[in-house]
Amino acid sequence: MTRHDEPILRAENLTKYYDSSGGVIDNLLGNSQWVKAVDGVDFELREGETLGVVGESGCGKSTLGQALLRLIEPTDGSIYYQERVDSEGGSGQREEIDLTEVSSSRLRDLRTDLQYIFQDPFSSLNPRLTVGDIIGEPLDIHGIASGEDRDEHIYDLLETVGLNPSHAHRYPHEFSGGQRQRIGIARALAVDPEVIICDEPVSALDVSVQAQILNLLEDLQEEFGLSYVFIAHDLSVVEHISDRIAVMYLGEFAEVGTTEDVFSPPYHPYTEALLSAIPEPDPLWEGEQIFLSGTVPSPIDPPSGCRFHTRCPRVIPPAEYDLEQEVWRSIMDLKLRVRGVDTAEAIAVLDDGGNGDNEPLTLDDIARDNFDSQVRAEFDLPQTIADPTVEQSLSQAIDELYAKNLGAAQDLLEDAFTSPCEVHQPEQVPTGKTHRISCLLYDDRYDDGQFRSTSGGTGDAIADD
Amino acid sequence: MTLLEVNDLTVKFYTQDGVVTAVDNLSYQIESGEKFGVVGESGAGKSVTALSLMRLIDSPGQIESGEILFKGEDLLEMSEEEVRNIRGNEIAMIFQDAQTALNPVYTVGEQIAEAIRHHLGHDEAEARERTIQLLDRVGIPEAETRFSDYPHEFSGGMQQRAVIAMALSCDPDLLLCDEPTTALDVTIEAQILEELEELADDFDTAIQLITHDLGVVAEVCDRVMVMYGGKPVEKAPVEELYYDPKHPYTVGLMSSIPRVGDDRDRLQTIPGTMPDLVELPPGCSFHPRCPYAEESCTRKEPPLLDPETGEEAAGTANEHAAACLEYSGELQGGLDYSVEINDSQGEPTAVNPEGDRND
Numbered sequence: 149m150t151r152h153d154e155p156i157l158r159a160e161n162l163t164k165y166y167d168s169s170g171g172v173i174d175n176l177l178g179n180s181q182w183v184k185a186v187d188g189v190d191f192e193l194r195e196g197e198t199l200g201v202v203g204e205s206g207c208g209k210s211t212l213g214q215a216l217l218r219l220i221e222p223t224d225g226s227i228y229y230q231e232r233v234d235s236e237g238g239s240g241q242r243e244e245i246d247l248t249e250v251s252s253s254r255l256r257d258l259r260t261d262l263q264y265i266f267q268d269p270f271s272s273l274n275p276r277l278t279v280g281d282i283i284g285e286p287l288d289i290h291g292i293a294s295g296e297d298r299d300e301h302i303y304d305l306l307e308t309v310g311l312n313p314s315h316a317h318r319y320p321h322e323f324s325g326g327q328r329q330r331i332g333i334a335r336a337l338a339v340d341p342e343v344i345i346c347d348e349p350v351s352a353l354d355v356s357v358q359a360q361i362l363n364l365l366e367d368l369q370e371e372f373g374l375s376y377v378f379i380a381h382d383l384s385v386v387e388h389i390s391d392r393i394a395v396m397y398l399g400e401f402a403e404v405g406t407t408e409d410v411f412s413p414p415y416h417p418y419t420e421a422l423l424s425a426i427p428e429p430d431p432l433w434e435g436e437q438i439f440l441s442g443t444v445p446s447p448i449d450p451p452s453g454c455r456f457h458t459r460c461p462r463v464i465p466p467a468e469y470d471l472e473q474e475v476w477r478s479i480m481d482l483k484l485r486v487r488g489v490d491t492a493e494a495i496a497v498l499d500d501g502g503n504g505d506n507e508p509l510t511l512d513d514i515a516r517d518n519f520d521s522q523v524r525a526e527f528d529l530p531q532t533i534a535d536p537t538v539e540q541s542l543s544q545a546i547d548e549l550y551a552k553n554l555g556a557a558q559d560l561l562e563d564a565f566t567s568p569c570e571v572h573q574p575e576q577v578p579t580g581k582t583h584r585i586s587c588l589l590y591d592d593r594y595d596d597g598q599f600r601s602t603s604g605g606t607g608d609a610i611a612d613d
Numbered sequence: 614m615t616l617l618e619v620n621d622l623t624v625k626f627y628t629q630d631g632v633v634t635a636v637d638n639l640s641y642q643i644e645s646g647e648k649f650g651v652v653g654e655s656g657a658g659k660s661v662t663a664l665s666l667m668r669l670i671d672s673p674g675q676i677e678s679g680e681i682l683f684k685g686e687d688l689l690e691m692s693e694e695e696v697r698n699i700r701g702n703e704i705a706m707i708f709q710d711a712q713t714a715l716n717p718v719y720t721v722g723e724q725i726a727e728a729i730r731h732h733l734g735h736d737e738a739e740a741r742e743r744t745i746q747l748l749d750r751v752g753i754p755e756a757e758t759r760f761s762d763y764p765h766e767f768s769g770g771m772q773q774r775a776v777i778a779m780a781l782s783c784d785p786d787l788l789l790c791d792e793p794t795t796a797l798d799v800t801i802e803a804q805i806l807e808e809l810e811e812l813a814d815d816f817d818t819a820i821q822l823i824t825h826d827l828g829v830v831a832e833v834c835d836r837v838m839v840m841y842g843g844k845p846v847e848k849a850p851v852e853e854l855y856y857d858p859k860h861p862y863t864v865g866l867m868s869s870i871p872r873v874g875d876d877r878d879r880l881q882t883i884p885g886t887m888p889d890l891v892e893l894p895p896g897c898s899f900h901p902r903c904p905y906a907e908e909s910c911t912r913k914e915p916p917l918l919d920p921e922t923g924e925e926a927a928g929t930a931n932e933h934a935a936a937c938l939e940y941s942g943e944l945q946g947g948l949d950y951s952v953e954i955n956d957s958q959g960e961p962t963a964v965n966p967e968g969d970r971n972d
């Protein structure tokens with residue numbers, strides 16, 4: 149399998165933006181809003197391997213899979229595929245083609261090498277075709293086989309995926325979910341592909357059936373030398389099947405490495421949180437769960453710097469302060485909340501100690517100190533923060549909130565509390581031969597709990613002050 | 614105190630393809646404040662069980678027989694009016710799909726406040742106040758502002774939190790949760806499960822948690838019932854089920870889930886697929902897929918038995934019960950599997966030496 153050093157499929161700066169604006173009028177007014185579903189991803193799939201792509205909903209993993217095969221047109225970037233070319237000297241010669249450059253008819257021909265398996269086997273199978281015709285369709289399109297040869301082929305394929313060849317004349321609805329996924333796999337195999345992108349192929353299946361399909365995919369890989377991109381949200385499934393894993397967050401790769409790399413330290417803080425959240429099938433398991441602040445931000449206007457900074461438990465504090473990590477995270481949460489609200493009252497649910505009347509409380513109903521402690525309670529902040537500079541800035545900001553000067557409070561907080569993670573976009577840092585993490589914690593400029601940006605020359609020193 | 618007692622419940626659906634026995638002679642009990650898990654794959658009858666408790670089985674479905682005693686009174690004997698009073702008040706439900714539980718044209722706050730007014734007779738201001746506190750309590754930030762948001766302005770996780778707030782608004786005694794976190798991302802799932810557990814403790818609410826996910830059950834439940842083909846096949850306290858499973862189906866389920874840190878190359882599988890509920894296999898309905906099946910399994914339907922004594926067992930309180938002929942001494946070859954505790958993780962993994970008989 150390692151005849152070629154070049155990855156069989158490789159993408160550079162792969163980007164897919166969707167226009168989410170309302171339509172013609174918005175376009176005329178220049179109101180386009182771009183959903184940055186996949187934003188400059190570099191990607192490598194080696195021959196014979198399984199690369200798992202994990203991430204939560206909305207992270208762009210399915211868009212990535214579809215863009216890789218140009219099922220949707222990428223906005224930017226290149227995709228290189230090593231096509232096998234037959235030469236006299238022997239088999240296995242390959243030639244690189246850029247998929248983004250080829251014509252649509254050439255692309256159709258290349259579908260014999262590049263196939264896709266969908267999550268929902270039912271909606272991806274034409275209900276009016278027999279299973280035989282569903283599997284036969286790619287044979288017809290590419291003129292691979294006809295007549296008796298075609299039937300023979302279909303029976304073989306059904307057998308290969310563990311279905312009874314005599315079922316070729318049945319319709320999809322006569323099969324169970326797992327069997328339908330087998331049909332989808334047979335259809336992908338019909339053209340004898342090199343690469344298959346498996347998009348959540350087992351997430352709609354029952355546990356016991358899921359295991360059957362995972363085993364089948366592994367057997368087929370071995371038998372036919374397939375390379376897989378395996379897209380899924382379930383980390384345990386991905387761990388089981390993948391040789392390497394890419395963890396995706398908001399359109400970018402947060403971490404790429406071998407399965408072992410990704411599942412052991414050093415971690416990207418997002419991966420670490422994901423791993424801690426897997427519900428373990430063990431009632432006595434007492435692992436510490438890492439809770440993330442907030443929710444996944446919108447891909448229309450992703451956060452500056454590191455996109456994970458709005459939720460990251462390890463977000464880096466400014467170098468000048470001496471702060472416990474949780475306290476710093478809480479200050480960030482407060483800052484982000486203040487940035488997002490319309491009125492100062494919305495910061496916390498105010499409580500007057502239950503004196504009976506049920507009128508909604510306003511700031512006028514409670515004393516400044518009471519407001520202060522309720523805000524701190526809401527964000528799990530201590531009543532006094534040990535670092536006096538931090539305490540001073542914080543209580544000034546609370547003063548402004550209490551005086552309903554939302555803008556002033558915002559400015560104070562932004563001035564005093566800006567994380568390097570909001571300013572600098574993390575590069576992919578190699579943390580081992582096969583392992584790369586995009587996080588400032590692994591950046592050279594981070595040392596001993598502090599991030600010091602070297603000013604001048606590098607061009608990313610814009611906001612360092 | 615026993616809060617809920619289901620006795621010999623049978624639910625059938627009259628479909629074109631024949632009569633589907635979705636739940637067959639099912640009995641179980643839930644104590645007050647207990648967290649009870651119902652595990653199974655699709656077609657096991659777990660959701661139908663929950664709908665029966667709410668008397669929400671619609672045509673072509675029908676509750677054929679049995680009784681559902683809630684605080685000693687039979688829900689199946691009550692008038693529609695009485696049931697409606699209990700529904701949402703004393704028994705609340707959380708579904709997988711939060712979106713369908715929220716009406717898209719009313720704000721989230723209005724809907725919860727309305728439920729509170731309806732069930733608890735609060736006036737508008739009181740209801741609003743209590744709603745905001747509840748939203749805050751279930752972890753919705755800026756609850757005051759979010760009160761007037763419409764459901765579509767909430768993320769999936771937030772919607773499910775709102776549904777939980779609505780379910781808890783009337784301080785129910787029993788919360789039926791049907792795959793409450795299946796549609797959510799894993800980081801959100803973990804938070805919601807923890808929240809649910811904590812709230813159930815605070816509000817002293819019993820939970821019936823229906824799921825296909827053994828990880829979720831392990832995290833939340835005290836006691837578990839495993840269902841297969843409309844029947845319970847095993848009931849046990851949660852630790853016993855995971856560390857000492859007694860039914861071959863439970864063993865198969867546990868060994869077919871991939872686990873982090875487990876370097877088995879192939880997963881063990883349960884061969885075949887879920888049986889057709891119109892025509893269940895005779896005898897033990899698991900026999901076509903069971904690695905230990907013998908001739909007797911095709912003839913005799915095993916009752917729930919205490920695996921130690923072989924006596925009939927209902928699987929209540931701390932009893933362990935499994936429905937396999939092994940425990941009535943009718944199996945010649947016996948069951949041959951072991952549970953391995955993985956050192957690094959301490960997790961139990963059931964290993965079935967006959968291995969993968971599939972494909």
Ligand code: SF4
Nearest residue numbers: 454457460569587588
């Ligand atoms: S760069 Fe900062 S915010 Fe991003 S993952 Fe690393 S520590 Fe967290």
Ligand code: SF4
Nearest residue numbers: 897900903910937938
């Ligand atoms: S009764 Fe027979 S078929 Fe059923 S679980 Fe036991 S051994 Fe298997």
